[in-house]
Structures are given as structure tokens and as C-alpha cells.
Amino acid sequence: MRPEDLLRPTPRGLHCPVGDFYIDPVRPVPRAVITHGHSDHARPGHEHVLATRETLDLMAIRYGAAFAGATQAIAYGESVTVGGVRITAHPAGHVLGSAQMALSWRGLTIVASGDYKETFDPTCARFEPVPCDVFISEATFGLPVFRHPPAARETAKLLNSLTVFPDRAHLVGAYSLGKAQRVIALLRAAGHDAPIFLHGALASITAYYEAQGIPLGPVRPATGAAKAELAGAVVIAPPSALTDVWSRRFPDPVAAFASGWMRVRARARQRGIELPLVISDHADWDGLLASITATGCRELWVTHGAEEALVHWAGSIGLRARPLHMVGYGEEEGEDAPAPSPAAPAASEAGEA
Amino acid sequence: MNRFAALLDRLAYESGRNAKIRLMADYFRATPDPERGYALAALTGALSFANAKPGLVRALIMERADPVLFALSYDYVGDLSETVALMWPAPPAHQRPNHSPLLSEIVEALARLPKRDLPAQLAAWLDGLDDTGRWALLKLITGSLRVGASARLAKTAVASLGDLPPDAVELVWPGLAAPYEELFAWVEGRAERPETGDPVPFRPVMLAHALEAGDMAALDPAHFSAEWKWDGIRVQVVAGRAADGARVVRLYSRTGEDISPAFPDLVEALDFSGALDGELLVRRDERVQSFNVLQQRLNRKSVTPRMLRDFPAHVRAYDLLVDEGEDLRERPFAERRTRLEAMVVRLAAAHGAASRLDLSPLVPFGTWEELAAARADPAAAGAGEDAEAVEGVMLKRCDSFYLPGRPKGPWWKWKRDPHTVDAVLMYAQRGHGKRSSYYSDYTFGVWSAGPDGDVLVPVGKAYFGFTDEELKAIDKFVRANTVNRFGPVREVLHDAEAGLVLEVAFEGLARSTRHRSGVAMRFPRIARLRWDKPPREADRLETLEALIREA
Numbered sequence: 001m002r003p004e005d006l007l008r009p010t011p012r013g014l015h016c017p018v019g020d021f022y023i024d025p026v027r028p029v030p031r032a033v034i035t036h037g038h039s040d041h042a043r044p045g046h047e048h049v050l051a052t053r054e055t056l057d058l059m060a061i062r063y064g065a066a067f068a069g070a071t072q073a074i075a076y077g078e079s080v081t082v083g084g085v086r087i088t089a090h091p092a093g094h095v096l097g098s099a100q101m102a103l104s105w106r107g108l109t110i111v112a113s114g115d116y117k118e119t120f121d122p123t124c125a126r127f128e129p130v131p132c133d134v135f136i137s138e139a140t141f142g143l144p145v146f147r148h149p150p151a152a153r154e155t156a157k158l159l160n161s162l163t164v165f166p167d168r169a170h171l172v173g174a175y176s177l178g179k180a181q182r183v184i185a186l187l188r189a190a191g192h193d194a195p196i197f198l199h200g201a202l203a204s205i206t207a208y209y210e211a212q213g214i215p216l217g218p219v220r221p222a223t224g225a226a227k228a229e230l231a232g233a234v235v236i237a238p239p240s241a242l243t244d245v246w247s248r249r250f251p252d253p254v255a256a257f258a259s260g261w262m263r264v265r266a267r268a269r270q271r272g273i274e275l276p277l278v279i280s281d282h283a284d285w286d287g288l289l290a291s292i293t294a295t296g297c298r299e300l301w302v303t304h305g306a307e308e309a310l311v312h313w314a315g316s317i318g319l320r321a322r323p324l325h326m327v328g329y330g331e332e333e334g335e336d337a338p339a340p341s342p343a344a345p346a347a348s349e350a351g352e353a
Numbered sequence: 354m355n356r357f358a359a360l361l362d363r364l365a366y367e368s369g370r371n372a373k374i375r376l377m378a379d380y381f382r383a384t385p386d387p388e389r390g391y392a393l394a395a396l397t398g399a400l401s402f403a404n405a406k407p408g409l410v411r412a413l414i415m416e417r418a419d420p421v422l423f424a425l426s427y428d429y430v431g432d433l434s435e436t437v438a439l440m441w442p443a444p445p446a447h448q449r450p451n452h453s454p455l456l457s458e459i460v461e462a463l464a465r466l467p468k469r470d471l472p473a474q475l476a477a478w479l480d481g482l483d484d485t486g487r488w489a490l491l492k493l494i495t496g497s498l499r500v501g502a503s504a505r506l507a508k509t510a511v512a513s514l515g516d517l518p519p520d521a522v523e524l525v526w527p528g529l530a531a532p533y534e535e536l537f538a539w540v541e542g543r544a545e546r547p548e549t550g551d552p553v554p555f556r557p558v559m560l561a562h563a564l565e566a567g568d569m570a571a572l573d574p575a576h577f578s579a580e581w582k583w584d585g586i587r588v589q590v591v592a593g594r595a596a597d598g599a600r601v602v603r604l605y606s607r608t609g610e611d612i613s614p615a616f617p618d619l620v621e622a623l624d625f626s627g628a629l630d631g632e633l634l635v636r637r638d639e640r641v642q643s644f645n646v647l648q649q650r651l652n653r654k655s656v657t658p659r660m661l662r663d664f665p666a667h668v669r670a671y672d673l674l675v676d677e678g679e680d681l682r683e684r685p686f687a688e689r690r691t692r693l694e695a696m697v698v699r700l701a702a703a704h705g706a707a708s709r710l711d712l713s714p715l716v717p718f719g720t721w722e723e724l725a726a727a728r729a730d731p732a733a734a735g736a737g738e739d740a741e742a743v744e745g746v747m748l749k750r751c752d753s754f755y756l757p758g759r760p761k762g763p764w765w766k767w768k769r770d771p772h773t774v775d776a777v778l779m780y781a782q783r784g785h786g787k788r789s790s791y792y793s794d795y796t797f798g799v800w801s802a803g804p805d806g807d808v809l810v811p812v813g814k815a816y817f818g819f820t821d822e823e824l825k826a827i828d829k830f831v832r833a834n835t836v837n838r839f840g841p842v843r844e845v846l847h848d849a850e851a852g853l854v855l856e857v858a859f860e861g862l863a864r865s866t867r868h869r870s871g872v873a874m875r876f877p878r879i880a881r882l883r884w885d886k887p888p889r890e891a892d893r894l895e896t897l898e899a900l901i902r903e904a
Contacts, residue, residue: 144418145426145439149484157359164379165372243783247790252369255789263439263484264430265365270840272789274366309425316419 003134003299006085006103007110009324014112014136018105019083021050023112026328033087035114036098037062037177040329050074050082052089054097054212058177061204074099076125092116093127094281095178096209102130110134111295117283118291119151122185123178123214129294137292139305140282140330141260148260148284154277155186158234161254161275162192166232169250170275173239173257176202178281180236181209183258184216186279187234197222197230199237199246227251243272260284289313304329354456354482356384357392358489364501368785373502377510381537390532391456393511395493397504400531404463404471405494407433413476417442434495438487441479450481457532459490505608515540520557520757523609527551553591553601555609556628556674556682557757561747561764568765569721577748578686579716579724580671581736582766583632584644584744584860586651588612590619590668591628591675604633617656619666622709625700628675629668629693630755632713634742636667641739644875645863670697671713671747674755682755686763689755690715716746724748728769744860745769771858772900773880774799775891777809778853781831782842784816791824792831792843795879797855801870801894809847810870810894815857818878826882827853847888854883854891862901872897 007016013025013032021031028045035041035051037058042051047069049056059067074080076099079088085105092098092114100113109132116138118127141148162170174180180202187196195218198206203221210216222235231251241247242255260280261267268276283291288310292300300314300321307323314321360380367373377396381389394400414423414437423440430436443449459478466474475494479487492498500507508526509519517540528549529536538544587607595601602620604613613620616633635642635650642664650664673693674682681689697712714735718724724746727734731743745768753763776797784793794816798809819827830845830853837844846852858880865873872894 143426143429143440144422144442145430145436147439147484161363164375168372243790245790252787265435266431268366272783272785272841274368275363276366306425306429309422312419312421312425 001106001108003108003110006105006108007112007134007136009326011327013326013328014324016082016085016103019085019087019103021082023101024114024329031082032068033101033112034059035092035101035112036094038095038115038175041114044068048072050080050087052076052097052099055099057208058097058205061208062177088130090128090130091125093118093121093124096124096181096212096214098124100127100130102132108133110136111297112136113138113291115140115282116291117281118287119148119283121182121281122189123182123209127291129291131296133297134299134301135292135295135297136301136303136324137288137310138282138329139288139302139307139310141280141284142288142302142306142310144285144309146260146263146284147286148263148278148280151182151186151279152190154258154279155183155190158187158256158275158277159190159192161256162232162234165254168232168252168254169230170232170234171242171247171250171253171255172234172236172277173242173255173259173273174236175259175281176238177205179258179279181206181214181216182281183236183277183279184219185214188215188217192234193217194233195220195229197225197233197235199235199241201238201241202236222249239271292319354454354459354478354490355486356380357388357395357456358482358485360392361489361498361500362485365499367501369787370506373506374510374513377502377507378513381511381514386534386537387532388455388457390534390537391460393507393533393536394531395456395498396500396502396507398500399504400460402463402494402496404466404468405475405491407495409472409475410434410437410491410495413437413472413479414440434491434497435488438479438484438491441484441487444480448480450477453481453483453486454478460531463494503608504610511536511540515542523555523557525549526609527554550596552593552595553603553628555589555591555603555605555611557609558587558589558607558630559755559757559764560607560759561749561766562759562761564748564765564767572721572748572765574718574721574724576750576752578690578751579718579727579746579748580713581716581731581739581743582745582747582768583634583641583669583713584742585632585634585641585647585669587630588633588668589628589630589674590623590670592623592625593678594626615651615653615656616666618661619668619709622704623668624703625696625710626677627673627679627696629670629696630672630674631668631670631710634667634669635664637663637665639738641667641669641742643741644861648863666709668710669713670710672755685752685754686749687751724767728767743769771860771880772862773856773858774812774897775854775883775886776812776857777847777888777891778827778830778845778855779809779811779847780842780844781827788824791828793824793828795827795855797857798847798870799892799894799897800889807849809888811868812870812872812894812897813857813859813868813874813877815855815877815879818858818880819882823879823882849889850887852888854886854888855879856881856883862897864901870894870897872901 012027014023021033022029023033024041025032030047032046033050037055042059044063044067049068050072053073056071074089076089076091079086085103088102089099092100094115100111102111111130111132116127174183197220254274256275257273258277258279262276263278302310302323303326311321311323426440427436508522512519512522525547528551535547539546589605592602602623606612635647673689676692701708716727728746732740736743748765750763776799779798780796781792782794784791796811796814798811800807801810834846835843857877859874859877861875863873
């Protein structure tokens, strides 16, 4: 029996022919198992979705209650059997509700980890290595140049900038699900207790995090805030808003961006960022290597990112590895959100909510 | 070193002048001597070493990294120092240095380190630094550090520690050396002003305001003298004798940068004692050459004999600040001018036609109308064969003292009307800093005949000249008329009937192999928005080519 009998890459996503379900399918399918709520992994329109309660809730916030025909929640440590395949959810440490899905069938275990990070994050359950035969890993930061510094060091950089520039608003670009809330939690942990202002696009997800018992301190909508209040304040917005008309309301803003990509200077400069903050929800190079090794897997499949380097590394330690060449992942983090239609320049001004 | 590296890193991203000053001042305030002094030296370019070649850095990483992973990483990052800094593996815990090296320690160690010990020492330093620290050290040690702030700005930051004007630091600067402890002590009010021991110090220059249409009515021509405004490089030449009697000549740019090494011919030829203000020009066959010719001599790393022969540098003097040790800056301009004339006559008598120094002549005029006529036709008004290098006239009040900075009133510059061309906006790119939400960098083109009819060819790029209101209007136009996107660049609608015509002003034109159109503009800026004009009525490439031929 080969692992490919249990799980194989297809254009719609990873398909399990035994249980006839897909993991993080990029197109509508009858049965989907979803690892986490980022829009490149969690798409609307499936007939049946199996995911953690939090992922299902976040999908409902993003796409409306009717995002799927039917849903089924699975808790960490819980198992659900689909067509003879036992699916068990384990924390992935990526964002709230993110899960690795372990598939067991006839003594073979494959773990589809989705996106993950092994480091501590106050806003989600910590990644745990799951012993398996085949480990499926992302490789977003799969190059040895990506070694994320401690998040506290980056938070200190932001707080130091606030003291040097007490009259400037500090606009932090952060993805609306996970990163934004983590940045707030990190600032709170560093003792920053002033109100933090939010772009409208972050409001509902942030409120959901708080409702799940993650304390984020005083947060307020940036829209309608007085200019004087915003001076010396942290404002969190989706990355695309930093270069949008929306950003013009702030007093002499400092453009910051919280992302693992900020480790490379050219990436920060390209985006016109003045204060790059290397805060990532993906494992860095050392994290990938340690996590993969900890599973004790005998085979590694690499889904998206810098597959080549990770596969090369696996070869160098005698671990069988193959790139899956999956398409459609990494977009939530890789690109700006679609800009408003060129025909309607006013839309972005009106649509920031 | 980590702290200094963090400052360098932040300066590289920050675009605002005041913000940069604040960042540097904050660093100087928080950092003790001598560390901050060496940092100041690195920021002002006074400290540079190139002990390590890129090959050494590459060899160090190859001992520690898989070659395939290094190659993939280098390919991704695109910069050797940065790649190595980022992927440098943390040493095992028992080998980790318990101390992160300071910039001052590195500078002092490098001064006496035998060459063969460098690789091991460099590796030990890299082990002790964080990623930003490693990046800065590798940039510094391979001589490829680019500081995101000028030397002038760093000195301004030092001055701000003691609420002093920037020129106060500039004045004492030439006599000082790293780590500048007496400078910091003085600006912080802990010691007396340091004595300058430099026989040829820089004096902060006096600058003119641009004359606007309304200014002239309030000015009396009888109070002013006029001279040509030369299109060269403003320089201050200071000559004197060191304590040991050796002759010292130094050329400073208007910001106080020592540019003498690029002009050994001038340093050799200028024989006087004092400080004078003038224009650096290329003079060939007894004729001043255009700025385009001068440019071929600028920004060259090495000065070749051929360059010295083909582009002989020359100084045209217009002011005398110090004459034989006597400071003239608080004497009226008319008196300084008389002293200058006497000096130049003296030198001409000694050197004859071989002199590399001459006098910028005064332009005689009685009324503003007469001066306007001279400005319109410098060749007929005394500039003769050198008229091509004239970019306008300078007005100086006869009673004006030589004041540092740009005081309003005593000096005016009245440039010749710039060339203008009507061009069509083709591409727009987002700006930086305050302008990062605006499309504020514009590539524009003019019409040229193509195989399938007329096409627009890009002829230049401009990112200033417009008002804030105009910027908003162009930004709105760009967002509403985007036909294509390439990262931060948008291509905007530009055909014969629809598009935005920009009146672009510029100072000169030169042939260029870098642009598809074959021409390059000097100092282009947006003069007006021509919403009224359809793109088909914009100018043609032939118009620009004719301008080059005339010149």
C-alpha cells in the first residue's frame, strides 16, 4: 500500500479517494476538510465542511452563515471517521482554530498540517507534533534566510518608535485573521495598554477572538476617531489599506507591516514600508526543520512556498521528500487585496467601513 | 553594534528629513561615548574600511551552510551581505560569545588586526551579533554601506542635542576626528567649544532665494549688483598652510563635503591663501563647457590622466570669504568683491593663461528691464562664448554680509525660463513616506513615428513641481484610468484622444542610451496640468531632438 492510495494532489486540492473528501479544496467539492480559516484554504461553496468550531465560525463571519451546505465541528484530539478513514484534529498554532488533520487508515497515518508555526502565540493553541508516516508541510518561509526573531523584539521596535515619534500615527498592516489579533495581544503583553485603533475590516474577527476569551484590551474603530487621538497611537489595518486612500486621514503616519516577508529588505522597500516588523504566523526555516523532525515521519510532502530548498534539505538527511506543486495557496499573505475597480475610484473611499 | 545597526536599518526605510534627525538624535542621546562617536563617523562617511572582499564573506558562509541552500537563498534575497547576515547559523550554545561586539571595539580591533586573523575574527563577531547587526557589519567591512541620511543631516542631529544651529557643528567639524568626544561634550554643555586645528576649514555657504514675479517690484536696482548664474557645481576653495608649513588646498561642495580627491588638477593649480566661493566648471579651448560635459567628469571613482586632459576643471570665483587669514564674511559684498578682484588679478599676473581660476564678471545694468534683457541673451550681454553655461543671473545686495544658510532678501537667483514640453502621462508609480498612498511619480512621453503610425515614447520621469491639489487630481485620474498594473506601477490610458497632458519643465537635454527615446532630461518637473489639451496635440520627439542639436 502506498501513501498515494490514501491521499493524492489534484487540481481541486488534496483528495482522499478512500473517504472521498478533499483537504482545503480550492474549488467547490461535495465534502471538504478545512485546516483553518484563511481565505486561500477556507473557501465557500462546499456541500459539507468538516473543521474546528472556530474555523467554521470564522468562515461564517467571512462568507455568511450559508457558506456551506452542511457543517460538522471537530475538536482538537477528537476523531471523526469518514468512509473508513479516521480523521483526528490537532492544534497547528497558526491562527485561532487552525488544525492539523491526521488521516489514519489501515495502519498508515498522514498528517496534513495546513499552515503552522511551532512557536508560542497567545491567541491560539500551540502546535503539537503528531507522529506519522507522511507529514505534509507548507514551505512559505522554506529558505534558511527566514529565521524569525522573537516576536517580543519586533513589538519592542514598534513601541520604541512610538516613543521617538509620539505625534505620528503608527499604521500596522496585518492580515485580518490571526495576525492583527496576535499583534494586539503582543502589544498588551509588552505593557502597551492605550487604546488600539482598528480598520473596519478587522472589527468582526477581532470581536470574535475576544468572545472566545482572548483578552485584547481597549480596541476602537479608527473611523471617526479624532486626529489628536490617533497621534502616537497604533492603528491596525489590512496591508492593502496602507497604500489606500484610507491611510490619508492619519497624522504623518509611520507605515509598519507585520509579516515574515519583512525579513528581506527588498520586500519591505517594495511595499514602501518604513517600519518592517518580522512577525509571522508561519514556521521559519528552523521551525520547519524541527517540526518535521519531531513527527518522526518517513516521508515528507511539501505543499506550497519554497519547496525546492525544503526538499533538498530532506534529501541531505536521507528523508524521502516530494514537492506537491499545489496551486492556489499563499495568496492571502502574498498579495495585496484586490484594489477597487479602476472604473470606480470612489469605491475605496466609501468602502472602508 | 546591534543598536547602531538598528538605527541604520531604520534610516534606510524612513523618508522624512525631520524623522531621520529625530532617530539619530535619539540614538546619540541613548548611546555612550565612544560608541556614538564611531557611529557618527560611519554616518558621515568619515569612517570607512574595506578590509574584507565579498569572496571572504562567501567563504565564511560556505564553511557553515549547504551550497545549494546558500545559492537558493542568495538568488531569493539578491544581496550577498544580507543573505549571509540572515542565514548565518547560530553557534552552538557552548560557543556562543557572551558579549555582543560594539562598533567601537570593531573599529579599534580592525586598526591593528593582522590580515590573516580577519576571517576568524569576523566570524566571531558575526556569532555575537543579531541579524541586523550582522548585516550592518558586513556592509561596513566590505565598504558597501549606504547610509540613508546625509552627513549634513547627521551633524544636524548632533547639533539638535544642544539646540544649536546645524552650522555650529559644521564650523568645528573639520578639526575633529572620531570618536568626537569633545564635540558631544560641547553640544551637551559639558565642555568648551572645541578648537579647530584644521588650516582649511569649510565655512557654511550662503544661498539665494528664487526670484518670484512679485518680488522685483519691491527691490531697488541701485542696491544690487548682478552676475551670471553658472550652470556648474558650487564650490568653496580653501587654501592655507598646515602647522608644518605644508600647503593645503581643499575643495568643498556646498554641503561641506570634501571633493578635493576628484579634482587633483585644481588642488595642484590653485595657489592662494584664503577661502573663496565659486563655480566649478569644465573649461576647454578657452570656453566654458555645458553642464553635460561637466557631468562626464563627476561621479567617477578614479581620475584618469585622460579625464584630466579632456575635462580640465576650472573655478570661476564670485566671492571671497577669507583673504590671507582675514575673515571677510562680515564685510559688505561690494568690499569683498573688490578684494576678490584684486586677488584674481594678482594670480592671473602670476599664472597667465594657464590659470585655473578666473573672475565671474559682473553684469552691468541700470534698470530691471536692462537686466531682464541681459538674462534673455547672455551672449550679447557680456557672457560671449560662455553663454551656454549661463542658467540665469544672480542678484546680490551690495551691502550684504556673507551669512550661512538661505536668508531671505540679500541674495536672489533669477533663472532663465526653463524649457517646456507638452508630454503625455504614461505610467504612474506610488510615492514613499507621506506620499505612499498617492501615485506621485510620473513617466511621460512624446509622440514619435512608429511602423504603425505615431506612438508615445517615454522621455522622462518627474515626481515634483505640482501642488498638493494637483497631486490629488492626478492621483484620482490615475486610479480612474488604469489600464494595466505592474506591482506598484500603473499604466494609465494614453492614446491620441484620451489621456492627461503634462507641461513638463526641464533645464537641459542630453543624448542617452538608457532611454528608448534616446534623450534624457535634466531636472524635469511638472509645470502645469493641461486638462484642456488632447494628447494628440502634445509635443513630438523631433522637437526635443532639435533642442539637442541647438545646444
